[in-house]
Amino acid sequence: MYRFLLSRQWVILTLVGLLLIPVMVRLGFWQLHRHEHRVANNRIIAAGLKATPVPVESVTSPGYQVPHKDLYRMVTATGRYDTAHEVVARHRTAGNSGSDDSSGGGEEVGYHVITPLILDDGRAVLINRGWISPGDDPTKFPRITPPPSGEVTVVGRLRPDESTSSTGIRDRSGLPPRQIMLINGSAVESAGGLPAQPVGGYLELVSTSPKPAHGQPALIPDPDHSSIGPHMAYAIQWWLFTAMVPVGWVVLLRRERAEVLAARKKQSETPQEPEGSVPVAV
Numbered sequence: 001m002y003r004f005l006l007s008r009q010w011v012i013l014t015l016v017g018l019l020l021i022p023v024m025v026r027l028g029f030w031q032l033h034r035h036e037h038r039v040a041n042n043r044i045i046a047a048g049l050k051a052t053p054v055p056v057e058s059v060t061s062p063g064y065q066v067p068h069k070d071l072y073r074m075v076t077a078t079g080r081y082d083t084a085h086e087v088v089a090r091h092r093t094a095g096n097s098g099s100d101d102s103s104g105g106g107e108e109v110g111y112h113v114i115t116p117l118i119l120d121d122g123r124a125v126l127i128n129r130g131w132i133s134p135g136d137d138p139t140k141f142p143r144i145t146p147p148p149s150g151e152v153t154v155v156g157r158l159r160p161d162e163s164t165s166s167t168g169i170r171d172r173s174g175l176p177p178r179q180i181m182l183i184n185g186s187a188v189e190s191a192g193g194l195p196a197q198p199v200g201g202y203l204e205l206v207s208t209s210p211k212p213a214h215g216q217p218a219l220i221p222d223p224d225h226s227s228i229g230p231h232m233a234y235a236i237q238w239w240l241f242t243a244m245v246p247v248g249w250v251v252l253l254r255r256e257r258a259e260v261l262a263a264r265k266k267q268s269e270t271p272q273e274p275e276g277s278v279p280v281a282v
Helices: 008-050 185-192 231-269
Strands: 074-081 087-093 109-119 124-132 151-159 198-209
Touching: 008 151, 008 231, 074 124, 074 198, 087 124, 087 185, 109 185, 124 151, 124 185, 185 198
Parallel strands: 124 198
Antiparallel strands: 074 109, 074 151, 087 109, 109 124, 151 198
């Protein structure tokens, strides 16, 4: 009855099904883990944004690597802007996707303005003052409205130093003067000749006191930490596909069995000529 299962076609079909089941189960768990990571990341971002701002000196220092738990933590810094060593980060959009810890969300590609803030102790904090349009000539340093002169106090969101591995942004050499691809102390020192020692990480500017003049770079919006993405839906889809494999195999098995039985029945109902009979000539 089921000898057709030993045919080459059915052996291959069964082996493919047995291979697909564990692969799709694993893909489902991979999407589930991505969902869990997204949810946990959203909680960290929400906690950081709601927390009372703390002095930047209490959370970072030169050579310090900002941990993931401090992502978007609100901090304050008091000092003087060093516009002489200001640089711009290329290929940046106006928005901020946030949950994936990467800049994005806008339509037009331009620059992020990175201005060092010199603290009273001589160290520097890199301040991402916001987004500006690239202008007509990307090889020239753009015109930027200066920040307030004198001592200022800023509130910002703490971000880790950027690297190619963490952002996917490919670093490039031979850029125009005072332009960088990745926002980190080493890049700013190389491009802008920063004399002060920068602390680890940088700040996305939220507010400045005293209030700056009009025409400042557009502030980067708060990161979106409400979206959980489609990963849970993808996980459920993979597991549904997993369940469909054995169901489909059984459906094909029953169809093949029905065809075999129908062929046998038709063969049994076909009249058979007696053995040894000789046709009669007319």
